Amino acid sequence: MANVLLGVTGSVAAIYTPNLYTGLRRAGHLVKVVATRPSLYFFDPLELEPITSSGQARRNPDVVYLDEDEWPGRDSGQRYERGDKVVHIELRRWADVFVIAPLDANTLAKLACGLADNCLTCVWRAWDRSRPVVLAPAMNTLMWEHPLTLRHFQQLAVDALTEPPADLDLDALLHWINANCSALRVVQPISKKLACEDVGIGAMAERPEIIAEVQQALAPHSK
Ligand SMILES: Cc1cc2nc3c(=O)[nH]c(=O)nc-3n(C[C@H](O)[C@H](O)[C@H](O)COP(=O)(O)O)c2cc1C
Numbered sequence: 001m002a003n004v005l006l007g008v009t010g011s012v013a014a015i016y017t018p019n020l021y022t023g024l025r026r027a028g029h030l031v032k033v034v035a036t037r038p039s040l041y042f043f044d045p046l047e048l049e050p051i052t053s054s055g056q057a058r059r060n061p062d063v064v065y066l067d068e069d070e071w072p073g074r075d076s077g078q079r080y081e082r083g084d085k086v087v088h089i090e091l092r093r094w095a096d097v098f099v100i101a102p103l104d105a106n107t108l109a110k111l112a113c114g115l116a117d118n119c120l121t122c123v124w125r126a127w128d129r130s131r132p133v134v135l136a137p138a139m140n141t142l143m144w145e146h147p148l149t150l151r152h153f154q155q156l157a158v159d160a161l162t163e164p165p166a167d168l169d170l171d172a173l174l175h176w177i178n179a180n181c182s183a184l185r186v187v188q189p190i191s192k193k194l195a196c197e198d199v200g201i202g203a204m205a206e207r208p209e210i211i212a213e214v215q216q217a218l219a220p221h222s223k
Contacts, residue, residue, distance in 0.1 A: 002218050004029040005095035007120045010038025012195040013102035013138035013204035018047040020101060023207045024214065034065045034091060034120045036107065065091065067118050088122035097217055098127060101136035101187070102204045105143045108135075112152035112159075129160070129183060132217035136187040136210050141200030144189060145170075153177065153186070160184040182220065187213045 004024050008014050017033065024031045033048060045064040050057040061069060070087045072078065092098075100107070100120070107121065116125040127133065135156075143149070150170045157164045157173070160181040164173055174186045187205040194203055204210075 001028045001030065002096040003094050004031045004214065005091055005098050005123065006031055006033045007098060007100035007103075007107075007123070008033060008035040008039040008043070009100065009102060009104040009107040009120065010036055010041065011102035011104040011138040011204065012042055014039040014042035016102075016204065016207065017043040020207055020210060021048050023211050024099075027211055027215065029214075032063060032065065032091065032094065034123060036118055036120055037067060038104075038106075040066075065119055070119050070122070088119050089126055091119075091123050092126050092128065095123075095131070097132045097134065097214060098123065099134040099136070099210070099214055100124075101134070101210050102138035103135045104137075105139045105149070108137060108152050109148065112155040132183045132185065134185045134187065134210070134213050134217050136204050136213075137189050138204035139189070139202050140194060140196055141198050141202045144200075144202045156184060157181060183217075185213050185217050 006017070006021060006024065008017050017039070021031055021033060033045070035045065045059040045066075046057050049060050049063050051060050065087060110117070110121045111124050114125060116122045137144070150173060153170065153173055154164060157177050160177075160183060162180050164176050164180075168176055174188055178185055187210050189201055190203050190205055191201040192203045193199045
Protein backbone atom coordinates (compact mmCIF):
# COMPACT_ATOMS: atom_id res chain seq x y z
CA MET A 1 0.00 0.00 0.00
CA ALA A 2 1.27 3.46 -0.87
CA ASN A 3 0.18 7.06 -0.56
CA VAL A 4 -0.74 8.11 -4.08
CA LEU A 5 -1.19 11.77 -4.91
CA LEU A 6 -3.28 12.02 -8.07
CA GLY A 7 -2.86 15.32 -9.90
CA VAL A 8 -5.65 16.20 -12.33
CA THR A 9 -5.41 18.92 -14.99
CA GLY A 10 -7.78 20.47 -17.48
CA SER A 11 -7.91 17.83 -20.19
CA VAL A 12 -11.24 16.37 -21.17
CA ALA A 13 -9.76 13.06 -19.93
CA ALA A 14 -10.31 14.38 -16.40
CA ILE A 15 -13.81 12.93 -16.78
CA TYR A 16 -12.15 9.62 -15.89
CA THR A 17 -10.91 10.88 -12.51
CA PRO A 18 -13.54 9.06 -10.40
CA ASN A 19 -12.78 5.87 -12.30
CA LEU A 20 -9.01 6.22 -11.88
CA TYR A 21 -9.42 7.16 -8.23
CA THR A 22 -11.49 4.02 -7.62
CA GLY A 23 -8.96 1.87 -9.48
CA LEU A 24 -6.06 3.16 -7.40
CA ARG A 25 -8.04 2.60 -4.20
CA ARG A 26 -8.88 -0.94 -5.31
CA ALA A 27 -5.18 -1.51 -5.95
CA GLY A 28 -4.80 -0.97 -2.21
CA HIS A 29 -3.51 2.60 -2.11
CA LEU A 30 -4.48 5.63 -0.10
CA VAL A 31 -5.31 8.32 -2.63
CA LYS A 32 -5.52 12.09 -2.42
CA VAL A 33 -6.34 14.27 -5.42
CA VAL A 34 -4.95 17.69 -6.23
CA ALA A 35 -6.98 19.27 -9.00
CA THR A 36 -6.47 22.40 -11.08
CA ARG A 37 -9.35 24.79 -11.50
CA PRO A 38 -9.88 23.94 -15.23
CA SER A 39 -10.03 20.22 -14.38
CA LEU A 40 -13.20 20.85 -12.37
CA TYR A 41 -15.01 21.52 -15.62
CA PHE A 42 -14.69 17.77 -16.27
CA PHE A 43 -15.32 16.03 -12.96
CA ASP A 44 -17.18 16.65 -9.73
CA PRO A 45 -15.11 16.25 -6.52
CA LEU A 46 -18.33 15.10 -4.85
CA GLU A 47 -17.95 11.83 -6.76
CA LEU A 48 -14.91 11.03 -4.61
CA GLU A 49 -15.85 10.16 -1.05
CA PRO A 50 -17.87 13.23 -0.11
CA ILE A 51 -18.75 14.13 3.48
CA THR A 52 -22.47 13.81 4.07
CA SER A 53 -24.39 15.47 6.86
CA SER A 54 -28.14 16.11 7.12
CA GLY A 55 -28.64 14.84 3.59
CA GLN A 56 -26.17 17.35 2.15
CA ALA A 57 -22.99 16.16 0.44
CA ARG A 58 -19.87 18.32 0.38
CA ARG A 59 -16.33 17.89 -0.89
CA ASN A 60 -14.06 15.95 1.42
CA PRO A 61 -11.09 18.34 1.86
CA ASP A 62 -8.92 15.43 3.00
CA VAL A 63 -9.45 13.71 -0.34
CA VAL A 64 -9.67 16.45 -2.98
CA TYR A 65 -7.40 19.49 -2.69
CA LEU A 66 -8.12 22.63 -4.66
CA ASP A 67 -6.17 25.85 -5.03
CA GLU A 68 -8.42 27.56 -2.50
CA ASP A 69 -7.23 25.09 0.17
CA GLU A 70 -3.79 26.72 -0.07
CA TRP A 71 -5.27 30.11 0.88
CA PRO A 72 -7.95 29.50 3.52
CA GLY A 73 -9.96 32.63 4.24
CA ARG A 74 -8.02 34.74 1.77
CA ASP A 75 -11.16 36.27 0.27
CA SER A 76 -12.46 37.25 3.68
CA GLY A 77 -9.27 39.04 4.69
CA GLN A 78 -7.73 36.21 6.73
CA ARG A 79 -3.90 36.13 6.71
CA TYR A 80 -1.37 33.33 7.00
CA GLU A 81 -0.17 32.80 10.55
CA ARG A 82 3.04 31.16 11.62
CA GLY A 83 2.36 27.45 12.16
CA ASP A 84 -0.44 27.28 9.58
CA LYS A 85 0.04 24.33 7.27
CA VAL A 86 1.46 24.86 3.78
CA VAL A 87 -0.74 22.51 1.80
CA HIS A 88 1.53 21.76 -1.16
CA ILE A 89 4.40 20.87 1.20
CA GLU A 90 2.11 18.71 3.34
CA LEU A 91 0.95 16.86 0.21
CA ARG A 92 4.52 16.36 -0.97
CA ARG A 93 5.50 14.97 2.44
CA TRP A 94 2.52 12.63 2.43
CA ALA A 95 2.87 11.24 -1.10
CA ASP A 96 5.00 8.23 -2.02
CA VAL A 97 4.24 8.79 -5.70
CA PHE A 98 2.85 11.70 -7.69
CA VAL A 99 0.65 10.64 -10.61
CA ILE A 100 -0.53 13.38 -12.95
CA ALA A 101 -3.35 11.94 -15.04
CA PRO A 102 -4.40 13.54 -17.22
CA LEU A 103 -1.43 15.82 -17.80
CA ASP A 104 -2.53 18.54 -20.21
CA ALA A 105 -0.29 20.60 -22.50
CA ASN A 106 -0.47 23.67 -20.31
CA THR A 107 0.66 21.93 -17.13
CA LEU A 108 3.33 19.97 -19.04
CA ALA A 109 4.79 23.33 -20.08
CA LYS A 110 4.65 24.56 -16.49
CA LEU A 111 6.40 21.43 -15.19
CA ALA A 112 9.15 21.85 -17.77
CA CYS A 113 9.67 25.53 -17.01
CA GLY A 114 9.13 25.48 -13.26
CA LEU A 115 6.05 27.67 -13.11
CA ALA A 116 4.32 27.15 -9.78
CA ASP A 117 1.09 29.12 -9.89
CA ASN A 118 -1.34 26.59 -8.43
CA CYS A 119 -1.33 23.85 -5.80
CA LEU A 120 -0.52 21.06 -8.26
CA THR A 121 2.48 22.82 -9.81
CA CYS A 122 3.71 23.88 -6.36
CA VAL A 123 3.74 20.19 -5.34
CA TRP A 124 5.75 19.43 -8.48
CA ARG A 125 8.20 22.27 -7.86
CA ALA A 126 8.68 21.18 -4.23
CA TRP A 127 8.82 17.47 -5.06
CA ASP A 128 11.43 15.20 -3.47
CA ARG A 129 12.99 13.95 -6.72
CA SER A 130 14.05 10.65 -5.18
CA ARG A 131 10.35 9.74 -5.17
CA PRO A 132 8.68 8.54 -8.37
CA VAL A 133 6.32 10.46 -10.61
CA VAL A 134 4.05 9.04 -13.28
CA LEU A 135 2.76 11.28 -16.06
CA ALA A 136 -0.18 10.38 -18.30
CA PRO A 137 -0.43 13.08 -20.95
CA ALA A 138 -3.66 13.77 -22.84
CA MET A 139 -4.12 16.36 -25.54
CA ASN A 140 -5.23 16.94 -29.10
CA THR A 141 -3.08 15.20 -31.73
CA LEU A 142 -1.60 18.41 -33.11
CA MET A 143 -0.77 19.59 -29.63
CA TRP A 144 0.95 16.25 -28.99
CA GLU A 145 2.90 16.42 -32.25
CA HIS A 146 3.97 20.03 -31.72
CA PRO A 147 7.75 20.37 -31.20
CA LEU A 148 7.08 21.94 -27.80
CA THR A 149 5.92 18.55 -26.46
CA LEU A 150 9.28 16.99 -27.33
CA ARG A 151 11.15 19.96 -25.87
CA HIS A 152 9.20 19.80 -22.63
CA PHE A 153 9.79 16.07 -22.14
CA GLN A 154 13.49 16.52 -22.96
CA GLN A 155 13.61 19.10 -20.18
CA LEU A 156 11.85 16.75 -17.74
CA ALA A 157 14.41 14.03 -18.54
CA VAL A 158 17.28 16.45 -17.92
CA ASP A 159 15.64 17.53 -14.64
CA ALA A 160 15.45 13.83 -13.69
CA LEU A 161 19.25 13.88 -13.95
CA THR A 162 19.50 11.83 -17.12
CA GLU A 163 20.64 13.55 -20.31
CA PRO A 164 18.80 11.93 -23.25
CA PRO A 165 20.51 11.46 -26.62
CA ALA A 166 19.85 14.57 -28.71
CA ASP A 167 18.44 12.89 -31.82
CA LEU A 168 15.41 11.05 -30.37
CA ASP A 169 11.91 11.77 -31.65
CA LEU A 170 9.07 12.04 -29.11
CA ASP A 171 8.10 8.37 -29.18
CA ALA A 172 11.71 7.22 -28.80
CA LEU A 173 12.37 9.79 -26.09
CA LEU A 174 9.44 8.55 -23.99
CA HIS A 175 10.66 4.96 -24.28
CA TRP A 176 14.12 6.16 -23.35
CA ILE A 177 12.78 8.03 -20.30
CA ASN A 178 10.94 4.93 -19.07
CA ALA A 179 14.07 2.83 -19.50
CA ASN A 180 16.53 5.30 -17.99
CA CYS A 181 14.87 7.64 -15.50
CA SER A 182 14.33 5.69 -12.30
CA ALA A 183 11.90 8.19 -10.79
CA LEU A 184 10.04 9.33 -13.92
CA ARG A 185 7.59 7.28 -15.94
CA VAL A 186 5.43 8.44 -18.83
CA VAL A 187 2.31 6.52 -19.81
CA GLN A 188 2.10 7.20 -23.51
CA PRO A 189 -1.19 8.51 -24.88
CA ILE A 190 -3.11 6.31 -27.26
CA SER A 191 -4.61 6.82 -30.69
CA LYS A 192 -8.39 6.99 -31.07
CA LYS A 193 -11.23 9.33 -31.96
CA LEU A 194 -10.73 12.20 -29.53
CA ALA A 195 -13.44 14.18 -27.78
CA CYS A 196 -12.92 16.98 -30.32
CA GLU A 197 -13.64 14.39 -33.06
CA ASP A 198 -10.10 14.47 -34.48
CA VAL A 199 -8.72 10.96 -34.91
CA GLY A 200 -5.14 10.40 -33.80
CA ILE A 201 -2.75 10.07 -30.92
CA GLY A 202 -3.39 12.09 -27.77
CA ALA A 203 -6.06 10.29 -25.74
CA MET A 204 -5.03 9.43 -22.18
CA ALA A 205 -3.91 5.83 -21.72
CA GLU A 206 -6.48 3.43 -20.26
CA ARG A 207 -6.83 2.95 -16.52
CA PRO A 208 -5.09 -0.49 -16.34
CA GLU A 209 -1.98 0.91 -18.09
CA ILE A 210 -1.80 3.87 -15.74
CA ILE A 211 -2.23 1.72 -12.64
CA ALA A 212 0.37 -0.76 -13.92
CA GLU A 213 2.87 2.09 -14.33
CA VAL A 214 2.12 3.30 -10.81
CA GLN A 215 2.79 -0.20 -9.47
CA GLN A 216 6.04 -0.38 -11.42
CA ALA A 217 7.10 3.06 -10.28
CA LEU A 218 6.48 2.07 -6.67
CA ALA A 219 8.14 -1.34 -6.87
CA PRO A 220 11.72 -0.21 -6.18
CA HIS A 221 10.40 2.19 -3.54
CA SER A 222 8.09 -0.24 -1.69
CA LYS A 223 8.23 -0.01 2.10
C1 LIG B 1 -13.59 21.26 -23.49
C2 LIG B 1 -12.11 21.43 -23.32
C3 LIG B 1 -11.29 20.34 -23.45
C4 LIG B 1 -9.90 20.45 -23.29
N1 LIG B 1 -9.12 19.35 -23.42
C5 LIG B 1 -7.78 19.48 -23.33
C6 LIG B 1 -6.95 18.34 -23.47
O1 LIG B 1 -7.41 17.19 -23.63
N2 LIG B 1 -5.60 18.51 -23.37
C7 LIG B 1 -5.04 19.73 -23.19
O2 LIG B 1 -3.82 19.82 -23.16
N3 LIG B 1 -5.81 20.84 -23.01
C8 LIG B 1 -7.16 20.74 -23.07
N4 LIG B 1 -7.95 21.84 -22.89
C9 LIG B 1 -7.31 23.15 -22.59
C10 LIG B 1 -6.97 23.27 -21.10
O3 LIG B 1 -8.13 23.08 -20.31
C11 LIG B 1 -6.39 24.67 -20.83
O4 LIG B 1 -5.11 24.76 -21.46
C12 LIG B 1 -6.28 25.00 -19.36
O5 LIG B 1 -5.75 26.31 -19.24
C13 LIG B 1 -5.42 24.01 -18.63
O6 LIG B 1 -5.20 24.46 -17.31
P1 LIG B 1 -4.45 23.54 -16.23
O7 LIG B 1 -3.23 22.99 -16.91
O8 LIG B 1 -4.12 24.48 -15.13
O9 LIG B 1 -5.41 22.48 -15.80
C14 LIG B 1 -9.34 21.73 -23.01
C15 LIG B 1 -10.17 22.82 -22.84
C16 LIG B 1 -11.53 22.68 -23.01
C17 LIG B 1 -12.41 23.91 -22.84
